[in-house]
Amino acid sequence: METLKAEKKEKKQETTMRITGAEALIHCLLAEGVDLIYGYPGGAIMPVYDELYKFQDKLTHILTRHEQGAAHAAQGYARVTGRVGVAMATSGPGATNLVTGIADAQIDSTPMVCITGQVTRSLLGSDAFQETDIVGISTPVTKWNYQITRVEEIPEIMAKAFYIARSGRPGPVLVDITKNAQFDELDFKYEKCTGVRSYKPVPAPDSLAIEKAAELINNAKKPYIIFGQGVILGEAEAELKALVEKGGIPAAWTILGLSAMETDHPLNVGMVGMHGNYGPNVLTNECDVLIAIGMRFDDRVTGNLATYAKQAKIIHFEIDPAEVNKNVKVDVAVMGNAKETLGMLLPLINKNEHKDWLAEFDKKHQIEFETVIQKDIHPTKEGLTMGEVMEQINIATGNNAVIVSDVGQHQMIACRYAKFKETKSNITSGGLGTMGFGLPAAIGAKMGAMDREVVAIIGDGGYQMTIQEMGVIFQHNVPVKIVVLNNDHLGMVRQWQELFFESRYASTVMTNPDFVKIAEGYHIKARRVVQRSELKDAVEEMIASKDPYFLEVKVEKEDNVFPMIPTGASVADIRLK
Amino acid sequence: MEKQWYTISVYSENNVGLLNRISGIFLKRHINIEGLNVSKSEIEGVSKFTIVIFTTEDWTRKIVHQIEKQIEVIKAFYHTDDDIIYQESALFKIASHLLFDERQIQNIIKESNSQIVTVNREFFVLAKTGRRHEIDEMHNALEPYGIMQFVRSGRIAVTKAAMPISELLTEFQEN
Ligand SMILES: Cc1cc2nc3c(=O)[nH]c(=O)nc-3n(C[C@H](O)[C@H](O)[C@H](O)COP(=O)(O)OP(=O)(O)OC[C@H]3O[C@@H](n4cnc5c(N)ncnc54)[C@H](O)[C@@H]3O)c2cc1C
Ligand SMILES: Cc1ncc(C[n+]2csc(CCOP(=O)(O)OP(=O)(O)O)c2C)c(N)n1
Ligand SMILES: [Mg+2]
Secondary structure, three states, X not given: OHHHHHHHHHXXXXXXXXXXXXXXXXXXXXXXXXXXXXXXXXXXXXXXXXXXXXXXXXXXXXXXXOHHHHHHHHHHHXXXXXXXXXXXXXXXXXXXHHHHHHHHHHHOOOOEEEEEEEOOHHHOOOOOOOOOOHHHHHHHHOOEEEEEOOHHHHHHHHHHHHHHHHOOOOOEEEEEEEHHHHHOEEEEOOOOOOOEOOEOOOOOOOHHHHHHHHHHHHHOOOEEEEEOHHHXXXXXXXXXXXXXXXXXXXXXXXXXXXXXXXXXXXXXXXXXXXXXXXXHHHHHHOOXXXXXXXXXXXXXXXXXXXXXXXXXEEEEEEOOHHXXXXXXXXXXXXXXXXXXXXXXXXXHOOOOOOHHHHHHHHHHHXXXXXXXXXXXXXXXXXXXXXXXXXXXXXXHHOOOOEEEEOOOHHHHHHHHHOOOOOOOOEEOOOOOOXXXXXXXXXXXXXXXXXXXXXXXXXXXXXXXXXXXXXXHHHHOOOOOEEEEEEOOEOHHHHHHHHHHOOOOOOOOEOOOOOHHHHHHHOOOXXXXXXXXXXXXXXXXXXXXXXXXXXXXXXXXOOOOOOOEOOOXXXXXXXXXX | OOEXXXXXXXXXXXXXXXXXXXXXXXXXXXXXXXXXXXXXXXXXXXXXXXXXXXXXXXHHHHHHHHHHHOOOEEEEEEEOHHHEEEEEEEEEEEEOHHHHHOHHHHHHHHHHOOEEEEEOOOEEEEEEEEOHHHHHHHHHHHHHHOOOEEEEOOOEEEEOOOOOHHHHHHHHHHO
């Protein structure tokens, strides 16, 4: 009896404990399976940092060198693992420094929970030291946000935050916690959130729509799939591949869909959009059934909407009702998680081949190969190209690295030429196009996938926006491989100036520091390549390194990325030069 | 596409931040909110926003989707004027001497079906409930005599068709 009683008592202690809000927050994170967070301390979040100190054996906190870096690192981690990334900051400037990363996560549907400290409840609204209305500021760029002012709210709100961040169409959630709620005590008990009554994350699939889609696909002569990040977010890669193979349907990707299907698959025809491949763009306007899967018809993908795929019947597999008929009017909307809806579609699809149709992609590829690709990856001119660097990286990594890119010409080249075997391997800032994303996101990606090679491809401009995160790589010896493709210009903007502003290079020329010395200042192995003859060896040395490695490649200063759909032009009018 | 009046009804959880989220959706698209009313609804604990805009159906539909996407929103609908029974209210503050000096004022009160809410030595207050054009007409009629203060509420509306919010809530909870 005595022991039974004791046991009972212990059990009870397990379910509720009297602890501070700050400690409760740590228990919430642990209960959600979080073992890694990125952040930066300050006054309003100090009680939580004090608990992080006590729990450091269970929960690793990585001090980034700027809160923006924390947000992007959490994003990189989330994108490579599919789990919720966590970033933390103090009130005021700490919180506002997170905003760029939050906006990036919102537009690219990245599951992330951001926790910010806030001044104590009684001071709210008094312009107290480092008080800023982060809930107001972050409202347009969060999936959900909330300010906790009472300690009792912590478990329920944190559970809700994680549930909302990862369910349905994922996104960033911000929870702001006033200092009193961190200090006060509560009887802590954690229950995972399994639903919010006003929120329906996944619409129920409609079998009628699926039947209609199957009929259109089965009767199509020139069916064409464009897949996007929704396939990766919904983990529908196997279903996508099965559909492609069973229906014999050529499939192209958006840059956020890249890596959902291996690049070398015979039915993978390449990239759509502004700097995408020639065939996939031109033939968008020749297919008879366009099957869009988990992509949102971004304007970088569609070009001029008035002339986009007008001849085709369009089927849209989509989880978010707000995305259907937003940019492109569709004939059949198949709502739901693509994994489930594609799974339901598959048995209805007839086995098929579309050889003649596929041959058209090959023909177009040949044209692009001769006019663009050949010169990009096997150049004969003196200056180094970004494309040949990418090609060397493919070779050295066996087409199986995680490629994290920043924003600009190097990003487009990375997406165009990087090859992939595994999903969740192409990490880039798509919708916001955030320069400075690459380096911190690569840190998060590497820490989320320690068993994989992670290569960051960054421009000389974007690198200098978050260069301070080299400190994290050094301190924690995070073995990422950093490649800066240095053209001494804000290349992408310079390209536009050359093409559309008569080469008036307003503020796009940069005098750069010695990047190798800077890396060495952080005690990171570094090398600079200025000649083609050194490239292969340098890339191999970098990939062979067990430690972080920095490689600067001096590339041609005024190269342009082609093909290109000029703003406002049709996908059919993509320029090859 | 042609622009017209649309009334959006939003059923939501009671949440301090939601108004900010919802108004941001209009702000971002430069669509002016012509009328806004927030009140409790027929369901306990559920709030109802009634928002009036003048735009195309395409925009209205997209906005409603964006509103519905907000976590605390249970359901949003849009209606044309034909789909709903709707009213606005207005208050007119007028100098009391006019009641005696200007005989026409009494006729206006009678014809407009408005009520006198209060009267004192300096002023009296008229309340009028009705369609926008009725309130406008009354305003026009009173204006020549001088209106000390005028205010009109946002539109409130109920639909002719049923709004199955309770069913939706139970369905959500079962999922
Ligand atoms: C300089 C620059 C140039 C660019 N050029 C190009 C270009 O040439 N080509 C290109 O493709 N992009 C380009 N982009 C990126 C572009 O801006 C968009 O970010 C990208 O096209 C969006 O891809 P997406 O629609 O696949 O992904 P997202 O924007 O992530 O959209 C995913 C869609 O899938 C849906 N979804 C999510 N989960 C599921 C699920 N489980 N089931 C079903 N649906 C789901 C979502 O609701 C959403 O509608 C460029 C960006 C930059 C910065
Ligand atoms: C934060 C931010 N500021 C400005 C831009 C606009 N922009 C897009 S690409 C680009 C140039 C990037 O230069 P660099 O990093 O050197 O890459 P490159 O194009 O030369 O490869 C700029 C300025 C942006 N995307 N993000
Ligand atoms: Mg550059």
